[in-house]
Amino acid sequence: MRRALVTGASGGIGAAIARRLGADGHHVIIHANRNPERAAAVLADIRGAGGSAEVVSFDLTDAAATTAAVNAILEAGPVSILVNNAGLHADAVFPGMGPDKWQRVMDVNLNGFYNVTQPLTMPMIRGRWGRIVTITSVAGLVGNRGQVNYAAAKGALHAATKSLALELANRGITVNAVAPGIIATDMIEGSFDQATIERLVPMKRAGKPEEVADLVAFLVSDQATYITGQIISVNGGMV
Template sequence: MKRALVTGGSGGIGAAICRRLAADGHHVIVHANRGRDRAAALAGEIREAGGSAGIAVFDVTDRAATAAALAELLDEGPVQILVNNAGIHADAVFPGMSGEQWDSVVDVSLNGFFNVTQPLTLPMLRTRWGRIVNISSVAALAGNRGQVNYSAAKGALHAATRSLALELASRGVTVNAVAPGIIETGMIDGSFDTDAIRRIVPMQRAGRPEEVADLVAFLASEQAGYISGQIISINGAMI
């Protein structure tokens, strides 16, 4: 049984990923920062369904706290599947964007990627098998008004994905990014109504978290062993 860590695992997309990876037979570690109760409830749900799950609570932007939490996880064995899903929005048009809005988004999506991934990489390499999947966004590919900070952070994550894939390829570890479009989660509430989605998305509907989870699960599987360094969109033909 491989161990899988999903950061931001208590959110809409993260929870779907956790459920799917658990259904595939992995031990899932549901990460949360402020959502400890949601993470614990999800882990309990997975166990009740016959799966294996635990939780990890830390702030991905706090390098020391993250390192300490990961050291505890590694005492129980390597994490061979890592899904970097944690991310936040702090939207504003660029002329009115505060430094705090810029820093907070970059800190979670980009610095959080480093803080979580770097300590787990060497133990993963020693097993000569690993899957790293970074959750990005269509905003990194096409841009989006009011999200210069978010687009910049996720765009940098794309570059990091490609470079890290080159470094780890010879040791059986793949690194890919998944870039969702408009997905039915709490993050789109108030931003996209049905009419807007029909105008923006050629498929005329929002995607489901489970559809993103299916793609992530494939990239985390044995069958995806020759796919690495890729940015894979799931957006209903938006771009």
């Protein structure tokens, strides 16, 4: 049984990924920070279906706290699968975007990736097997009005994914990114009505969190050993 850490697993996409990995037989480490009750519900779902899971809580923007939490996780065994899903957006047109909105988005989306991923890479190298998947956004591919900060962070994660994939390619570790488009979660409520979705998405609907989870499950499996350094979008044909 491989151990999988999913950050931000209390959100819609993260919860779907955690449930799918649990169904696939992995021990899932469900990370949450501000929504412990949702993480507990995901835990109950996985265990109720016969899977193995636990919940951890830490602020991944706090480097010291994250390192301590990751070290504690590693004491119980290696983490072979990492899904960097935690993220947030704080939208504003750029001329009116204060430094707080810029920094907060960078701290969670970009610095959080470093704080969690960096201490896990050497143990993966020692084990000669690993899967790192980072959930990004179609905004990191094509940009989006009012999301200069978010698009910049996600675009940086795409570059980081490609570079890290090159470093780890001969160590049995794959590194990929999944860039969702409009997915039916709490994050898009109030932002996209049906008419807007039909205008932007050729498939005329929002994606389901489970459709993102299906791709992640494949990328972390033994069937995806020759796929690395890729940015794969799940967006219904938007780009």
